[in-house]
Amino acid sequence: MRLRLFAVQAVAVCSAALLLAGASLAGEIKGKVSVEGLKSAENIAVYVDTIPDKKFDPPAQHPLIDQVKMSFSPHVVVVLQGTTVDFLNSDPVGHNVYWPSISGNKKLSHNLGTWPKGEKKSFQFSDLGVASLLCNVHPEMNGYVVIVSTPYFAVTDKSGNYEIKNVPPGKYTLKTWSENGKPTTLAVEVTASGATADLTVKK
Amino acid sequence: MSRKSWRVDASVLTGLVMAGAVIWMVLGSAPKSNAIPAFSRKYQTSCTTCHNNYPELNDFGEAFKKNGFKFPKDDDVFVKQDPVLLGSKAQKEAFPEAVYPGEIPGSLPIAFRYEGNFNWNAKQPAPVVAAGGYIPGTDLFVPNTFTIISAGSFGPNLSFWIDDDISAGASGANGGLGDGYLKYNDLGHIFHLPTNFLNVRFGQFELDLPFTQARSPYLSGYDVFSEAAVAHGPVCGGAVTQCQTANNPFILGTPQRGIEFGGYADNGNFNWSVAYTDGTGSAYGTTTDLVTRNTKDVYLRAYYKFNLERDPESRHGIQAAGPTGPRDHTSIRVGAFYYHGTNQQNFGSTTYAFTDTINEPFYRAGGDLRFKYRKLELFAVGLVGHDNNHTVDTEAGTIASAPAVTFTGGFVGGNYWIYPWLIATMRYDFVNSPSDFVNGVSRYQTRNAFRPGYQILLRANIKIVGEYDRAWQPASYGNDASGNPLFYRPNTFVTGIDYVF
Numbered sequence: 001m002r003l004r005l006f007a008v009q010a011v012a013v014c015s016a017a018l019l020l021a022g023a024s025l026a027g028e029i030k031g032k033v034s035v036e037g038l039k040s041a042e043n044i045a046v047y048v049d050t051i052p053d054k055k056f057d058p059p060a061q062h063p064l065i066d067q068v069k070m071s072f073s074p075h076v077v078v079v080l081q082g083t084t085v086d087f088l089n090s091d092p093v094g095h096n097v098y099w100p101s102i103s104g105n106k107k108l109s110h111n112l113g114t115w116p117k118g119e120k121k122s123f124q125f126s127d128l129g130v131a132s133l134l135c136n137v138h139p140e141m142n143g144y145v146v147i148v149s150t151p152y153f154a155v156t157d158k159s160g161n162y163e164i165k166n167v168p169p170g171k172y173t174l175k176t177w178s179e180n181g182k183p184t185t186l187a188v189e190v191t192a193s194g195a196t197a198d199l200t201v202k203k
Numbered sequence: 204m205s206r207k208s209w210r211v212d213a214s215v216l217t218g219l220v221m222a223g224a225v226i227w228m229v230l231g232s233a234p235k236s237n238a239i240p241a242f243s244r245k246y247q248t249s250c251t252t253c254h255n256n257y258p259e260l261n262d263f264g265e266a267f268k269k270n271g272f273k274f275p276k277d278d279d280v281f282v283k284q285d286p287v288l289l290g291s292k293a294q295k296e297a298f299p300e301a302v303y304p305g306e307i308p309g310s311l312p313i314a315f316r317y318e319g320n321f322n323w324n325a326k327q328p329a330p331v332v333a334a335g336g337y338i339p340g341t342d343l344f345v346p347n348t349f350t351i352i353s354a355g356s357f358g359p360n361l362s363f364w365i366d367d368d369i370s371a372g373a374s375g376a377n378g379g380l381g382d383g384y385l386k387y388n389d390l391g392h393i394f395h396l397p398t399n400f401l402n403v404r405f406g407q408f409e410l411d412l413p414f415t416q417a418r419s420p421y422l423s424g425y426d427v428f429s430e431a432a433v434a435h436g437p438v439c440g441g442a443v444t445q446c447q448t449a450n451n452p453f454i455l456g457t458p459q460r461g462i463e464f465g466g467y468a469d470n471g472n473f474n475w476s477v478a479y480t481d482g483t484g485s486a487y488g489t490t491t492d493l494v495t496r497n498t499k500d501v502y503l504r505a506y507y508k509f510n511l512e513r514d515p516e517s518r519h520g521i522q523a524a525g526p527t528g529p530r531d532h533t534s535i536r537v538g539a540f541y542y543h544g545t546n547q548q549n550f551g552s553t554t555y556a557f558t559d560t561i562n563e564p565f566y567r568a569g570g571d572l573r574f575k576y577r578k579l580e581l582f583a584v585g586l587v588g589h590d591n592n593h594t595v596d597t598e599a600g601t602i603a604s605a606p607a608v609t610f611t612g613g614f615v616g617g618n619y620w621i622y623p624w625l626i627a628t629m630r631y632d633f634v635n636s637p638s639d640f641v642n643g644v645s646r647y648q649t650r651n652a653f654r655p656g657y658q659i660l661l662r663a664n665i666k667i668v669g670e671y672d673r674a675w676q677p678a679s680y681g682n683d684a685s686g687n688p689l690f691y692r693p694n695t696f697v698t699g700i701d702y703v704f
Contacts, residue, residue: 068279070248092261092276094522111268114524119405136528136623137263139249139663 017201021022026166027194029152029174033160037203038181041160043076044201045146046152048164049173049185056151058082062122065143067095067131072133072143076179078153087144092117102147103129130177146177167194176201240314240703241354241665247283250663250703255531256618256626257664257703258418262355262522262531268606269399271362271388272354275521276640284309286358292296305358312355319344320668320699322423331689338494342700350381351678352703363384364408366417383671384408391466400466407460411476411504413538413571413584416456422670422697423654427564427612432590433639434608434654439597446479448561449592449608451546453482453500457565461499470519472510474538478502478515482544498545498562504539536573542566546590557600564591569613578620585613616654628670646690652677669698 026195029048038059058080059178066073087097108129112121124132125147126193133143146153152172153160167190174197176184181201188197243250243415250257253264260268266275290304306610321326322342347370354364370627384406391401409417416428431454451492461480467473484499510518511533517523523532551554569586587609616630633651640648656670672695682688 027377064514091280093274094283094520094523094524096528098527111527114525114529116520137530138252140247185543 019079023153025062025193026168026170027171027192027196028163028165029188029190029197030161030195031169032201033156033162033176035160035178035181035202036197038178038201040084040158041156041201042158043074044160044162044176044178045076045148045153046162046164046176046199047078047146047148048150048167049175050149051170051172054150054162056080056149058084058124059151062086063143064088064120065097067135067141068086070138072082072094074143076146076155077126077142078146078148078155080151080153081128081147081149082124082126083147084122086120086122087112090161094137095141097121098134098136099131099145100134102127102131104112104174105190111182120189128164143153144179174199201202209422214496234661241312241352243664245284245308245312245355246274246281246308248281250599251623253622254663255319256420256660257621257666259420263529266471266521269471271360271386271402272356273359276505277600277622279608305361307357308355312353314349314352314354315702316350316703318348318350318699318701320697321490323696325692325694328689328691330683332693335682350615354471360388362388380406382405382406396466396702397468400468401464402466403462403464405466408463409458410455410478410480410502410542411465411540412455412516413504413506413540413573416584417458420658420668421628421630421654421656422668422699423630423632423652424456424671425614426634426650426652427453427586427614430606430610430612430634430636432588432589432610433638434590434592435606435638439595444598445594445596447592447608448548448550448606449546449563449605451563451565451590451608453532453544453546453565455542455586459500459502463502469551470510472508473505474507476503477507482546485611496545496547496550498543498547503543504538505541506536508532508536510534510536518549530577531575533576534574536575536661538569538571540571540591541568547648554600555595555597558595558602561592561593561602563593563638580619581615581617583613583615585611587611608638610638611636612684613638626658626660628654628656628658630654645687664704665700665702668701669696 001013033041033044033046038197061083063077063079064086065077066088070091077085091096094111094114096114099107100109102108108127110123111124115121125145128147128149131145131147135141152164152167154164156162169192171188171189173185174186174188178201181203184201185199186197186199188195224632240250242253243515253260253267255261267273285307286309288304290305291301292304294304295303322345324338324340326340327338329372348368349370350366350368356362363385365383368381369490378430384404386402388402388405389399390403391397394401400654409415412427412428414423432449432451434449436447437443439446440610459478459480459482461478463476463478465474465476476543480500480502482496482498485509512518512523516530521527542568548560548561548564550560552559565588567586567588571582571584573580591604592608592609595602612634614630616628619627621627631651631653633649635649636645637648639645639650652672652673654670654675656668659667660666674692674694
């Protein structure tokens with residue numbers, strides 16, 4: 001009886017240790033995106049493409065896109081498929097948020113309408129692709145929601161640097177999306193210590 | 204029916220197809236316009252923020268204009284070009300020991316506008332050509348008008364507007380100053396009145412008309428706003444010893460020099476204005492010396508916009524919240540206006556030595572209506588004009604009162620936004636003037652015109668405008684060899700380009 005209890009406890013401890021070891025083995029993918037023919041390397045989405053037989057639950061916390069000073073902030077947001085995004089209006093003027101398609105599919109167009117300052121509206125993005133956010137009364141306003149199939153993604157800073165955290169070891173395909181550049185693909189292998197991947201986005 | 208009537212000229216068809224293809228390609232190509240006028244540059248925003256069909260203003264644009272060309276709320280937040288401070292704001296405390304601090308726009312607030320049209324004129328009868336001169340059937344890019352516009356603010360309360368046609372009509376033709384004024388917002392603050400209930404502007408400006416003629420989106424002017432009052436009958440001289448004197452060149456659409464007090468209340472739904480002006484003599488667009496008189500004129504206007512939005516937030520917002528985005532409020536606007544002046548003639552007894560300066564009071568009074576609902580806009584104006592008149596007998600050396608010179612008129616019309624870039628327009632103008640009939644200006648006492656049209660916004664700052672003018676009551680076009688007046692129907696079709704930057 002005592003021996004059986006000891007064995008069960010040992011298995012539990014080892015399992016926990018293995019789990020912890022697995023988590024600490026997750027690394028990060030970081031690097032720099034360079035551009036050719038584009039003005040800036042900022043606001044380029046970098047993400048791990050679909051992993052076969054892997055599905056991920058969307059996060060409980062909603063990302064926020066604000067309408068402030070007649071612009072969408074942030075300009076580019078990447079979300080996992082199924083994520084609900086909150087849209088806030090911080091301006092004292094009327095705006096609206098709509099997208100004419102998601103990656104060209106006009107059946108997925110949607111218009112959230114208009115709401116006053118300080119209020120939010122939410123939308124769950126269930127389809128992969130890119131939604132161009134527009135305002136029909138201020139046509140210069142533009143933003144993007146990039147919907148991807150894994151939770152491993154980042155958006156470059158002004159210098160083109162990016163960092164994707166908590167990526168388990170393995171072989172992946174890294175992809176980019178940018179407003180004016182062509183998509184780029186790069187195979188990357190992540191080890192326990194992570195990986196460095198520099199990409200070039202061309203016009 | 205003959206087979207000939209069914210044939211379509213292949214060259215015409217080809218031309219139409221090509222024109223349509225060009226328009227479609229221009230509309231559909233990636234919008235990379237770099238052309239943005241002064242306010243667009245200041246706020247880095249599209250023309251469509253304030254205009255639903257420039258220069259016509261949407262509800263936001265009207266609020267922007269009323270607020271002294273500033274965003275109605277939190278203007279500083281939206282300005283993308285910082286102004287140049289003519290003294291730090293703390294200098295206010297140093298006043299009057301220092302010049303009160305002000306500011307000027309950060310970059311030169313200048314915009315340009317070009318308009319040029321293709322004209323088609325109905326064929327004239329040979330006697331009309333012989334008597335009045337030849338008008339070509341078609342004319343390209345007439346009138347060419349190049350306008351410079353400068354507007355902006357000099358701080359929280361001061362704003363300005365200047366527009367001038369640098370070149371109008373044919374090449375080298377002179378234009379003229381349109382509006383040139385300075386405005387002070389919220390003068391009523393001194394008297395603890397609500398914000399913007401009392402504002403003042405002075406300089407030269409278009410009267411606060413129910414529908415602006417100077418910044419109308421249409422190719423044609425409103426006939427009744429261009430109507431002058433002239434007495435009927437022969438002109439004194441030679442064998443004619445009895446004649447009537449009324450000869451008032453005043454027209455409502457002409458910019459006036461003077462000062463105007465006005466304001467807004469009830470969230471901008473109630474508007475009033477009182478202008479004190481020089482009156483006749485603003486020879487806009489011509490090189491004729493201004494004709495001045497000692498008397499001053501007064502113009503009054505008031506209107507109320509009944510906001511019909513059910514949702515309280517929409518009703519109180521600058522624009523209504525529609526299911527697909529902000530839009531103009533559903534509303535009915537009702538207004539009235541009254542202009543009073545005194546025309547003067549015979550200064551220094553130069554025309555009729557036997558009498559002093561002849562004073563002839565006159566007025567123009569009318570009402571207006573405008574209805575807006577989603578993509579539809581309907582409007583109407585009715586107006587009556589009345590000028591005192593005299594009969595002069597040059598042989599007897601006497602002057603006596605005569606029946607007044609009167610006229611009535613107005614217009615009704617509508618606009619429909621088929622798409623945000625494609626607008627169908629329609630307008631019916633009418634003027635009833637017994638004097639014009641007697642004087643041979645028009646064939647009948649009433650002359651009217653039906654004007655359907657279209658506006659295509661190729662970009663927010665570039666448009667193609669077209670208008671067909673069908674006049675039922677032919678206008679006079681000179682006399683034949685026997686002195687009989689000639690009338691013909693001057694139907695026209697005008698279409699052309701209009702762009703601002």
